[in-house]
Amino acid sequence: MAAYLLLVGVPVLGLLGILEAGRGIRAPLSVGGEWAVEAEGGPPRQLAWTISQSGPQATITLHDGTGTKLDARIDGATLTAGSPGGAVAARIAGRVEGRRMEGEITLPGCAPVAFHAVRQAAKKEGA
Amino acid sequence: MLDLFHLVLQIAVILVAARLVGFLFQKIHQPQVMGEMVAGILLGPSLLGWLAPGVSAALFPPASLSYLNALSQVGLVVFMFVVGLALNPSDLQGYGHAAVLTSHVSIAAPFCLGGLTALYLYPRLSDDGVTFTGFALFMGAAMSITAFPVLARILSERGLVRSRMGTLAIACAAVDDVTGWCILAYIVVLVRVTHAARPAWVTIAGSIAYVLIMLFVVRRMLPAFEREFRKRDHLSDNLVAVIVVLVLVSALATEWLGVHLLFGAFLMGAIMPKAPEFTRYLLHKFESVTVVLLLPLFFAYTGLRTRIGVGGGREIWFYSAIVIVVAITGKLGGSMYAARLAGMPWREAASLGILMNTRGLMELVILNIGLDIGVISPAMFAIMVLMALVTTFMTTPLLEWVYPARLFKAQMDHVHKNVA
DSSP, X not given: OHXXXXXXXXXXXXXXXXXXXXXXXXXXXXXXXXXXXXXXXXXXXXXXXXXXXXXXXXXXXXXXXXXXXXXXXXXXXXXXXXOGGGOSSOEEEEEEETTEEEEEEEOTTSOOEEEEEEEOSOOOOOO | OOOHHHHHHHHHHHHHHHHHHHHHHHHTTOOHHHHXXXXXXXHSTTTHHHHOHHHHHHHSOGGGHHHHHHHHHHHHHHHHHHHHHHOOXXXXXXXXXXXXXHHHHHHHHHHHHHHHHHHXXXXXXXXXXXXXXXXXXXXXXXXXXXXXXXXXXXXXXXXXXXXXXXXXXXXXXXXXXXXXXXXXXXXXXXXXXXXXXXXXXXXXXXXXXXXXXXXXXXXXXXXHHHHHHHHHSXXXXXHHHHHHHXXXXXXXXXXXXXXXXXXXXXXXXXXXXXXXXXXXXXXXXXXXXXXXXXXXXHHHHHHHHOOTTSSSOHHHHHHHXXXXXXXXXXXXXXXXXXXXXXXXXXHHHHHHHHXXXXXXXXXXXXXXXXXXXXXXXXXXXXXXXXXXXXXXXXXHHHHHHHSOXXXXXXXXXXXXXXHO
16 A cells, blocks of 8 residues: 555655646747748749647748748747758748747748738648 | 559568568567567658658559558458457456556556656647647656557566466556547547537537447447357458448548547457457457558558657757656556556566556557647657657567566476475
8 A cells, every 4th residue: 555655645745746847848839830931022922831830949841832941940939940951042030929920931042021920720731 | 533553562561571570570589560560660761761762652652542541440440349349348458456556556657647748848849739738648648558459568578468467467458549549549639629610519419429339339239249250269350340340430520520540449448348359359340450450551651640859959968868767767657656656566466567658559540540630749759759669679588588588487386396
């Protein structure tokens, strides 16, 4: 009985304490999911990207026909992304607020343009 | 539109890889399923996608993966039915103190340590779309699972099924499985009700009603199948089809309630009549297609979602090491210590801990659910898959080291001589 209380009761109480302590921990802002993007200025241009997030790190896959992937980092409400390895091919700098994001995107061979984006669905599937 | 050419090609490549790697793993005294799990990882971005991205993109274009996923999910539904079917409540009787203490500790200790690890990993590998409670409970559940089917296979291959340690391991793994799935069902409901359009009370009241109907109505009707089997020594194709439909309806009911398809399939298997010949007959009917064809597809789909060592930097390896150490300490250490306290000799207690540490395929099932409902991130998923592979891989060599087959055989011979 004493062994049961020690080996089962203590971990259960410990878990309750952990759940209570964890309430105060903040995780990075959620940005994962599908985003519909609209470039501002000039003729209206539609773009989309998918963000796969793991903590402050994320991968942005552009739905641009070639599936360009960018490494991204979330710092507070700011998202910055660039080509893996630092190669200057595409860059995104955005500010996230709820389901909306605003910022600037630079695509290969194009001048930087402002954009606004809306998250399409709740984050799901990490595939 | 369904691209049949791609799908059939994918299935063929996956089956060849699964059988080949499974065969190679058997050569190093690992269970076939371990090789199949590794084959799935090798076909994904962790190896094929890294070595030959062009080949990987041509073979597994993202648009084609939904069909592969659908097939693997059907396979999992049948597999979970088989797992439930193989679970026998009589396994749990007669082991008293040792089984109760060991099985409960083998859940509580890794669960608590998993929660503790969550305190460190939540801000590093999760996001504020997931509550800490959901993340920590999932980590705990994933750490405390035991792969009942893999464990049973290892015991059978080593001739340990009828040993005291073997029967105790099966009893504890059965308790762990049922408890683990109940906890996971709670977590899925907890996470899903936050986003679901359906009110929480519908899910909770519906789940209770569903379980009561299964236990007190459906279960009383199922012995009719067994009676029919006894009369004819087999079941007609129509009756087998009725069983399949019952499994699917049960799976659909839990999915509709917001729990998950797999819980319904598992419960249907668990409440089937448990007469050994009848169970063996059904296992034979359902197992071959599932194990040979559909499970390798699930492993491959899991592998395609797993990016071990791809991106994330050095810290991912550090987090992986933490998770693996915590998982082994909680499960192996907890079970071993509890078994020793319950009066088992050290060698048997350590062997029991090693067996309980086998996570195998059941871990992959749980992790895929976690990724699907968004409670773990892709990086956390990859780390946990790595942990599942390591803990499953280490079982056979560690068991051979702690409790060599020759020693067990000598002890059994001694027992038989004394009885004679």
